[in-house]
Amino acid sequence: MDTKMILEELNKRSFSPELKKVFLTFSSNADRIEFVKDHYGFTNFIYLPELSKDHTDSDEYFLSLECTEKEEEETAVLYFEIKDIESNLDLFFQESSERLYIHIDFNESKMMQEEVFRAYNDLIKEPSKSLDQALSSYRSFPDWYPNQTSRSVLEREDLIEQMDLLDQRMHEKFIPTILPLIESSVAKGDHEQFKVLTRRLINFHNTQ
Numbered sequence: 484m485d486t487k488m489i490l491e492e493l494n495k496r497s498f499s500p501e502l503k504k505v506f507l508t509f510s511s512n513a514d515r516i517e518f519v520k521d522h523y524g525f526t527n528f529i530y531l532p533e534l535s536k537d538h539t540d541s542d543e544y545f546l547s548l549e550c551t552e553k554e555e556e557e558t559a560v561l562y563f564e565i566k567d568i569e570s571n572l573d574l575f576f577q578e579s580s581e582r583l584y585i586h587i588d589f590n591e592s593k594m595m596q597e598e599v600f601r602a603y604n605d606l607i608k609e610p611s612k613s614l615d616q617a618l619s620s621y622r623s624f625p626d627w628y629p630n631q632t633s634r635s636v637l638e639r640e641d642l643i644e645q646m647d648l649l650d651q652r653m654h655e656k657f658i659p660t661i662l663p664l665i666e667s668s669v670a671k672g673d674h675e676q677f678k679v680l681t682r683r684l685i686n687f688h689n690t691q
């Protein structure tokens with residue numbers, strides 16, 4: 484299915500009304516966007532969740548773009564306010580030739596709290612498994628949505644070493660630190676803390 488047809492299908496779905504201009508920008512730059520099932524390892528991407536309730540992931544969308552300030556330690560800048568997203572998307576398409584990767588989080592692909600925890604437990608049990616592989620076994624997507632993960636894109640672009648490095652960092656540093664905190668929040672019945680920690684796990688790579 485081509486990009487414009489995918490956008491037509493997305494118009495039938497329920498997203499924040501604030502994103503109307505963002506989707507129009509996508510239509511105007513259809514040759515510069517690519518839909519993926521996750522954003523792990525990307526710098527230039529936008530995360531757009533379908534409106535839903537009672538899932539670990541919130542309905543919070545955000546845009547990530549490569550940091551142009553060379554003196555900054557971070558590789559990407561995150562934008563959460565809709566006005567910032569709209570203006571920086573326009574600049575991105577006007578001033579660069581890079582592609583923007585779009586991660587749509589559908590209702591059927593969102594993960595319940597228990598599934599998030601099991602996915603990251605899988606990473607502990609199988610160190611050879613990558614993050615996207617662990618998450619994919621618990622997620623589903625519409626038949627018309629491209630069967631494309633960040634790993635397949637990076638392999639195509641010969642950038643797979645970038646993802647492998649992120650996987651290594653996660654296994655060695657981040658997961659051993661945060662999983663005990665998640666287990667503690669479950670034991671205490673602290674649902675809010677659990678949500679915060681599991682979202683931090685999913686979005687870990689954004690700060691790398």
